[in-house]
């Protein structure tokens with residue numbers, strides 16, 4: 408407890424759980440003291456936001472577009488999102504079925520506020536982006552792990568979902584491609600999952616934030632396109648990953664109009680509206696040239712191919728990453744549990760990566776490698792690992 412504010416610490420609500428951030432803080436503090444660390448830990452693209460998007464925000468500011476918008480977002484942006492969902496994913500949403508949020512992160516919280524009652528169970532893939540846990544728990548819900556394993560490339564297995572459904576199960580969070588594994592749940596499994604959700608009356612939150620970053624041989628299917636699924640699906644997406652717009656904070660929810668209408672008031676309560684110039688930037692992202700996105704995806708593909716080859720050479724296995732910009736590698740061969748391996752990699756090779764345990768993985772053999780450095784830096788990271796192997800491996 409902080410001695411300077413014992414009263415406030417005692418006053419903390421039950422919603423604020425004490426998450427143990429000590430490992431991450433320790434690693435970041437260690438990295439800050441070392442020279443020339445190759446950071447492959449965060450999920451923030453190394454590319455800058457494409458120029459025409461930045462210019463659109465500047466223009467919006469110059470033209471005094473810096474007032475509140477409607478809570479659900481700029482009408483033009485809502486329309487462009489609906490058009491884009493149809494074009495890219497075959498999803499059938501109208502502009503009034505879209506709510507623009509401050510990043511997909513706010514969309515996650517808004518969904519949980521709107522849907523989770525005390526004791527409701529929410530099924531989620533493990534490992535995962537653990538903001539889902541915080542949001543569900545803040546709303547009094549219970550997270551139920553659906554394990555994904557290396558043997559099936561960390562894709563969600565429909566039978567594993569069904570096994571965990573109880574009378575209290577309200578929702579399934581489907582994240583494909585997934586973070587931290589890059590796993591793409593194949594269309595055949597998505598179809599089976601849809602059938603289970605209809606049969607067992609489960610709501611689906613479909614987080615498709617990485618859907619644009621898909622590699623050859625993998626296919627993304629939006630579950631909301633399947634017969635009878637729109638009425639029970641909430642589609643989440645955003646601009647952070649595909650357009651390298653993490654700091655702009657624009658994301659969105661798409662769902663049937665009556666549900667979306669109910670979100671407007673809580674959405675207003677959270678932050679009134681997403682940043683207005685950033686909404687104009689997002690509009691330019693959707694309506695402008697897409698070549699910059701394609702170029703980034705090509706770069707991720709090159710890095711991923713390099714990384715998979717390098718891991719093969721070291722003898723670390725991994726789940727085949729069908730999308731996103733991560734490789735989830737099994738470091739068992741190092742003879743150390745992943746948290747310890749990451750510490751050694753940092754101190755001996757000055758390469759920062761995070762263990763899967765930070766993503767809720769109960770198996771401590773995995774690390775998430777972010778492919779968010781130029782390929783030459785990734786090559787250097789792997790060379791440093793190789794050179795320091797005798798000190799890093801137990």
Ligand SMILES: Cc1ncc(COP(=O)(O)O)c(C=O)c1O
Nearest residue numbers: 450510511512536586645647658
């Ligand atoms: C699966 C997933 N959903 C949502 C988010 C939040 O993204 P945003 O920057 O749009 O808030 C992230 C960020 O890493 C993520 O990995």
